[in-house]
Amino acid sequence: MATPDTLTAAQEAQLLVSRAEWEAIGRSTEPADRPTAEAAITALYAIAGKPKPLFFWVDGPAQGSLLISHVIRDDWETRTEADRQAILTARYPFPATIDTSEVRKHLSWGFWGQHEAYWAAYYDWPDRYVAKLYPDDLRHQLDQWVAIAKSCGWWHPYELAVVVCERPEIQTVDTEGRLHHDTGPAIRCRDGFEVYAWHGVRVPAKVITHPETITVAEITAETNQEIRRIMLTRFGHARYLRESGAVREQGDDTGDLYRATRTDDTDVVMVRVLNGSAEAIKTAEEVEGQDGTWVEAGWHKYYWLRVPPTVTSAREGVAWSYNVPVAEYENVLRT
Amino acid sequence: MVIGRSMAKTLMRPRLRLAASAPDERLVAITLWMVLVWEWEAFYSAYEETPW
Numbered sequence: 001m002a003t004p005d006t007l008t009a010a011q012e013a014q015l016l017v018s019r020a021e022w023e024a025i026g027r028s029t030e031p032a033d034r035p036t037a038e039a040a041i042t043a044l045y046a047i048a049g050k051p052k053p054l055f056f057w058v059d060g061p062a063q064g065s066l067l068i069s070h071v072i073r074d075d076w077e078t079r080t081e082a083d084r085q086a087i088l089t090a091r092y093p094f095p096a097t098i099d100t101s102e103v104r105k106h107l108s109w110g111f112w113g114q115h116e117a118y119w120a121a122y123y124d125w126p127d128r129y130v131a132k133l134y135p136d137d138l139r140h141q142l143d144q145w146v147a148i149a150k151s152c153g154w155w156h157p158y159e160l161a162v163v164v165c166e167r168p169e170i171q172t173v174d175t176e177g178r179l180h181h182d183t184g185p186a187i188r189c190r191d192g193f194e195v196y197a198w199h200g201v202r203v204p205a206k207v208i209t210h211p212e213t214i215t216v217a218e219i220t221a222e223t224n225q226e227i228r229r230i231m232l233t234r235f236g237h238a239r240y241l242r243e244s245g246a247v248r249e250q251g252d253d254t255g256d257l258y259r260a261t262r263t264d265d266t267d268v269v270m271v272r273v274l275n276g277s278a279e280a281i282k283t284a285e286e287v288e289g290q291d292g293t294w295v296e297a298g299w300h301k302y303y304w305l306r307v308p309p310t311v312t313s314a315r316e317g318v319a320w321s322y323n324v325p326v327a328e329y330e331n332v333l334r335t
Numbered sequence: 336m337v338i339g340r341s342m343a344k345t346l347m348r349p350r351l352r353l354a355a356s357a358p359d360e361r362l363v364a365i366t367l368w369m370v371l372v373w374e375w376e377a378f379y380s381a382y383e384e385t386p387w
Contacts, residue, residue, distance in 0.1 A: 045342075048349065107383045115378075123357050138352070157343060160339055162342075
């Protein structure tokens with residue numbers, strides 16, 4: 001079939017609309033549309049020449065893997081009703097009474113439902129908006145994959161049964177589409193499984209929820225450079241300098257240069273500068289514990305400028321923060 | 336009840352046939368930029384690396 005090699009203006013405009021629609025499908029946190037998902041999955045079984053499977057709905061992949069670890073051991077029939085209910089209602093982290101020893105073997109899922117939206121969108125879009133590409137039987141099959149993407153989360157098929165997950169109840173991304181949340185989980189499944197992420201980098205929960213409890217020792221001990229950078233950001237560069245035994249290397253009339261030497265990573269170098277304007281503060285109690293100092297009757301805040309590790313003077317660092325060479329910075333000061 | 340073996344490959348085979356009959360290379364190139372990029376790797380790896 002001849003296919004066009006350019007898009008019309010209307011088709012290009014539609015691409016943007018479609019992309020937004022499919023992003024919303026992939027990031028939906030609505031409860032699953034169970035009738036739609038079951039009909040579509042049953043249709044795929046029919047295409048493969050198989051009868052309708054038995055559906056096991058679970059609140060998320062963690063609960064699903066637990067279920068699969070028991071179902072595919074083929075002992076579902078021999079379990080007590082209490083055991084079955086315990087598995088079907090388990091929430092992550094699982095209680096000690098649940099046997100999770102088999103779960104690790106069953107973490108892989110065949111299909112990702114809404115998280116495979118890119119696949120369905122890619123094959124659906126040109127057929128729908130550019131030119132008819134598929135014979136009726138393939139279009140019918142694609143319709144099922146589209147319906148699944150729009151209706152449920154991860155799923156895995158077996159000969160007689162299929163395990164299907166509810167969609168997560170939280171899914172948040174930053175403006176670049178990376179998993180991110182600055183106060184809570186970026187993903188939380190309905191079975192309790194959570195993922196904490198900072199602009200696409202997975203981090204321990206407390207880095208997000210309780211950054212004030214991070215310690216210098218933990219930052220130093222973290223072997224993953226990306227995670228350590230985020231821990232440092234959450235901890236605060238200025239506080240890190242104060243608490244890590246950073247050395248004051250140099251000082252001049254612009255401020256003081258501090259360096260925290262790190263053996264396996266770039267040094268943290270900052271310039272501490274004093275705000276020229278006093279804060280509207282009347283008593284010492286108001287500023288207790290804050291980073292600043294009294295200059296005669298006025299209280300001034302310190303600001304910390306993170307500068308490149310190659311900087312060797314406070315003046316050079318301040319000039320760098322203005323994006324000008326030191327000589328030019330001197331001229332600015334003079335004029 | 337014996338649930339039996341995984342059906343993932345069985346369901347995947349017709350899907351691969353569908354993909355094989357899909358857009359020619361030029362149309363793929365045109366539509367490639369609308370392919371949605373998901374950052375779910377963090378989710379997948381978190382899931383598989385969890386100390387169960």
